[in-house]
Every structure is written in structure tokens, then in C-alpha cells.
Amino acid sequence: MTTPLFALVDVNNFYVSCERVFQPKLEDVPMVVLSNNDGCAVARSAEVKALGVKMATPWFKLKDLAKEHGIVAYSSNYTLYGDMSSRVVEVLKKFTPNLEVYSIDESFLAIETVLKHYPDASHLGHLMKQTVKDTTGLPVCVGIGASKTLAKLANHLAKKHPQFAGVCDVESMPKAELYQWMTETEVGEVWGIGKRIAKKLHLLNIYSVFDLLQTSPQSLRQQFGVVMERLCYELRGVSCLQLEEVTPAKQQIVSSRSFGKPVSSMSELAESVATHVARGAEKLRSQHSVAGALTIFIQTNPFKPHEPQRHQSVVVPLADPSDNTLTLTTAAIEGLKQIYCSGFKYKKAGVMFSLLADKPTVQQSLFDDVAAKGKSAGLMKALDSINGRFGNTVLRTAAAGTKQDWVMRSGNRSPNYTTRWDELPVVQ
DNA sequence: TCTGGGGTCCTAGGACCC
DNA sequence: TCTGGGGTCCTAGGACCC
Numbered sequence: 001m002t003t004p005l006f007a008l009v010d011v012n013n014f015y016v017s018c019e020r021v022f023q024p025k026l027e028d029v030p031m032v033v034l035s036n037n038d039g040c041a042v043a044r045s046a047e048v049k050a051l052g053v054k055m056a057t058p059w060f061k062l063k064d065l066a067k068e069h070g071i072v073a074y075s076s077n078y079t080l081y082g083d084m085s086s087r088v089v090e091v092l093k094k095f096t097p098n099l100e101v102y103s104i105d106e107s108f109l110a111i112e113t114v115l116k117h118y119p120d121a122s123h124l125g126h127l128m129k130q131t132v133k134d135t136t137g138l139p140v141c142v143g144i145g146a147s148k149t150l151a152k153l154a155n156h157l158a159k160k161h162p163q164f165a166g167v168c169d170v171e172s173m174p175k176a177e178l179y180q181w182m183t184e185t186e187v188g189e190v191w192g193i194g195k196r197i198a199k200k201l202h203l204l205n206i207y208s209v210f211d212l213l214q215t216s217p218q219s220l221r222q223q224f225g226v227v228m229e230r231l232c233y234e235l236r237g238v239s240c241l242q243l244e245e246v247t248p249a250k251q252q253i254v255s256s257r258s259f260g261k262p263v264s265s266m267s268e269l270a271e272s273v274a275t276h277v278a279r280g281a282e283k284l285r286s287q288h289s290v291a292g293a294l295t296i297f298i299q300t301n302p303f304k305p306h307e308p309q310r311h312q313s314v315v316v317p318l319a320d321p322s323d324n325t326l327t328l329t330t331a332a333i334e335g336l337k338q339i340y341c342s343g344f345k346y347k348k349a350g351v352m353f354s355l356l357a358d359k360p361t362v363q364q365s366l367f368d369d370v371a372a373k374g375k376s377a378g379l380m381k382a383l384d385s386i387n388g389r390f391g392n393t394v395l396r397t398a399a400a401g402t403k404q405d406w407v408m409r410s411g412n413r414s415p416n417y418t419t420r421w422d423e424l425p426v427v428q
Numbered sequence: 429t430c431t432g433g434g435g436t437c438c439t440a441g442g443a444c445c446c
Numbered sequence: 447t448c449t450g451g452g453g454t455c456c457t458a459g460g461a462c463c464c
Contacts, residue, residue: 014464035432042432055464058431076432103464194462225438227462254434261429303431350433436463443456 004239005112005121005171006151008143009092009128012159014105015043018084019074021137031072034059037260038075047071087136095128100243108148110243125167144169148241149234152191153209157181182210182235192231197224209235249287249358255279256350262301266340269298269349270333276351277332281325284353290321292355294328296335301347310346312339321357328353 011017015033020026030047034040040056041048048071053062059073066073085104093099098110111124118124125142132140143155150170158168170178187209188198204223206212213235221229230240255276263269273296284291297313314335322328332351 037430039430040432056432060430106464192462196461227438250435252435256433258432301431434464438461445454
């Protein structure tokens with residue numbers, strides 16, 4: 001068996017680059033792409049990044065800087081980005097079918113099996129880069145390494161340092177050179193190390209990627225858990241994370257959105273919730289799942305701490321798991337009624353589908369089973385079975401012998417919900 | 429005035445069972 | 447009345463990713 005070799009292909013400033021493909025005059029113009037309601041900058045061009053603008057900076061905070069440097073802002077067009085994304089994947093699949101679509105702008109490729117057709121991995125990387133550019137117009141960087149984490153790191157180097165010309169293969173590099181790069185790269189840049197962990201690592205005098213690589217995986221496991229241990233092995237070139245070529249079905253599906261202007265009335269919230277249910281249900285059906293429960297949540301504006309804050313959510317278990325928009329909407333609106341409180345300015349609403357299953361008949365038959373047996377001899381066994389498979393929300397529903405059972409949570413601030421569990425009476 | 433929208437995995441502690 | 451161990455599952459919360 002050949003040792004694995006991963007390539008990570010990542011589009012530079014993806015949304016910005018998509019816009020530029022269709023408007024070449026924007027090339028070299030400092031620009032950002034804005035989130036829903038034109039709230040935040042969710043993509044920044046190289047020029048804007050160079051000005052120190054962070055991801056998700058609110059546009060209104062950028063206006064002065066924008067004036068000064070001529071930054072242009074575009075509203076996002078996710079249909080376009082989704083389409084461009086699949087085009088890139090199609091191009092990459094021609095190099096190897098062993099590909100994992102990691103995000104809208106990134107794919108991992110297993111390249112050890114196709115390497116024989118090329119002079120070396122770096123050559124292959126450059127070919128990928130050029131082909132994507134020629135076919136889609138999008139600029140990418142390629143990172144190559146013996147583990148996914150190393151491929152990620154290589155990609156980071158390729159992006160940051162012009163001498164790599166967009167392709168970095170850490171495996172072909174002399175070890176001394178690689179360690180030099182690792183010494184110069186902050187530990188927080190490693191895939192899987194965020195702000196919090198980086199801070200804790202600093203306390204242990206681990207500042208660079210190389211520092212981390214040298215730390216014993218066992219001691220990292222003790223202090224940080226298995227994820228960090230695995231990560232350390234990955235940095236040492238021991239591949240622990242495999243390519244996931246088949247995209248697994250989602251375990252939860254969320255649809256939520258901030259309002260442009262705060263809303264207070266039940267009718268406006270209901271309209272929004274209904275829209276989210278419809279969107280979510282569509283996603284649900286597209287992956288052939290049914291939801292066993294749904295969560296409805298509404299929130300006030302956390303950026304206005306002086307205004308009364310309210311973050312509420314309710315979980316509505318469904319006795320009959322469903323993907324039906326009408327059924328789900330009815331349940332959602334009932335839930336909304338439970339949590340709605342007038343007198344607040346709500347800024348965000350959404351719906352989450354959970355307890356997803358692709359075999360609704362199994363769950364239903366178990367439920368019927370319990371109902372038929374009553375709360376007696378065979379009950380515990382049946383409940384155990386349900387508990388094991390579908391979680392205790394469904395279990396409680398079954399145990400109560402009711403069709404619906406509500407679980408309420410409410411609180412004042414996110415994310416510190418002051419959780420209050422109320423088993424409300426059945427709503428018919 | 430205006431502040432994104434999705435997701436995942438892991439762990440600790442409690443409930444519950446035998 | 448007090449005392450037990452092993453195991454599984456759940457929830458909440460924390461951390462991360464793009």
C-alpha cells in the first residue's frame with residue numbers, strides 16, 4: 001500500500017473571485033462581498049485583507065476605510081457561488097475521482113495513486129492550478145502533504161508566501177526547510193487550533209507550529225483531548241484523518257436569518273418562521289430525510305445590550321417524523337406561540353430540524369409498538385430501543401403516551417441560556 | 429441607523445439500568 | 447437505612463471549521 005498524499009485545493013478569496021470572473025474590471029479593485037442584509041463583509045479581496053480588515057466586519061464600520069481606499073462592496077449571490085463551486089469540483093475530479101468536497105471553496109484530493117502520471121507532486125499541483133484558472137477563471141492555491149493537516153498547512157504557506165507561486169508541497173521540501181517554515185508560522189494557523197486553544201498553548205510556551213510538532217502527543221492528549229493528539233500526529237506526517245469521499249447526510253438542518261429591521265409582531269415572526277420551515281424542508285427532502293423534532297428560535301439584538309434581551313427556543317418533537325412543509329409549519333407555528341412574548345424587538349428567527357432519519361417507518365412502528373403494549377411488561381424494552389435509536393425526546397413522548405410533548409427553553413442572554421425545562425401539556 | 433449563516437466533534441456530568 | 451460498580455445514553459457547553 002502506498003502512503004497517502006493529500007492535495008488541498010482552495011480558491012483564493014472565493015466570493016470576491018467569483019464576482020471578478022464576471023466583472024473583470026474589478027480585478028485589482030479593493031472589494032468585499034457582504035452577507036445577508038449587507039451586514040458584514042464575508043469575503044475580502046487581497047487588498048482589503050492587507051488593510052487589516054477581519055472576516056465578518058460590519059460594513060458600517062468599514063465605511064470610512066472604504067472611502068479612503070476606494071473599497072467596493074457587493075451583495076452576495078450564493079446561487080452564483082454554488083454554481084462556480086461545482087464547476088471547480090468537476091475540473092478537479094478529472095485529476096482524480098478520490099476527492100472530498102470540504103467546503104464551498106475547498107477540496108481535498110488523494111493524489112498518491114495518480115502521481116505516476118506526472119514528474120512530481122508539485123508539477124501536478126501547478127497543472128491543477130492552471131487548469132482551474134483556464135476553465136473557470138478562478139485562482140486557486142494548492143497545498144500538498146502527507147496528512148490533511150499538512151496539506152492545509154502547505155496551502156497556507158502557498159497563499160502567504162509568493163515564492164511558492166501558489167503551490168506548496170511540504171513533502172518534497174528538505175526537512176530543515178519545512179521546520180524553518182513551521183518555526184515561522186504561528187501555532188494558531190494550524191487547522192483545528194482556534195483562538196482559545198492557541199492561548200492555552202502559549203501558556204505552555206508553544207508558539208509556533210514547530211513547537212507543537214515537538215510536543216509529545218501523549219501529553220497533548222492529557223491536557224487537550226484526543227483531537228489535539230491526532231493533530232500533532234498529523235503534523236508529524238502520520239495521516240489520521242481520512243478522505244471522506246461520500247458526503248454524509250446532515251445530522252441537523254438549520255435555516256435562520258437576521259431581520260433587516262427588528263420585528264415585534266407575532267404575524268411577522270410567523271411569516272419568517274414559515275419561510276424558514278419551507279427552506280429547511282426542501283433541504284430535508286433533498287437528502288431524503290425526515291425530521292423527528294424541530295427547534296424554533298427567536299432572538300433580540302445582542303449588540304444592543306441596553307435593550308431588553310430575550311433569546312427563546314422551543315423543541316417540538318414530532319410523533320410522526322416528517323418532511324412535509326405543511327405539517328412542519330403547523331408544528332413550528334404552535335411552537336412559536338409557546339415562546340412568543342410581545343414587547344421585544346426581535347432581530348433574528350430560525351428553525352432547526354434534528355433527529356433526522358431516513359427510515360421513518362421504523363420509528364413510527366416502534367412508537368406504535370409502545371402504544372399497543374401499554375405501560376407494562378414489554379414497555380421498558382421498547383422504550384430502551386427507542387431511546388437508543390432516536391433519543392430521549394422521542395422516548396418521553398412515547399412514555400407519556402401522547403402525540404406531542406413540548407420542551408421549552410428560555411433565557412435572557414445568548415449563549416448562556418438559563419435553561420428551564422417545562423413539560424407543557426399536550427397541544428392537540 | 430447599520431453587526432452572517434451555516435455546520436461538526438468532543439467532553440463532563442447526570443440519569444438510568446442491571 | 448445504607449451502600450456499589452459497570453455500562454450506556456443524554457444534554458449542555460465548549461471548541462473548532464468555512
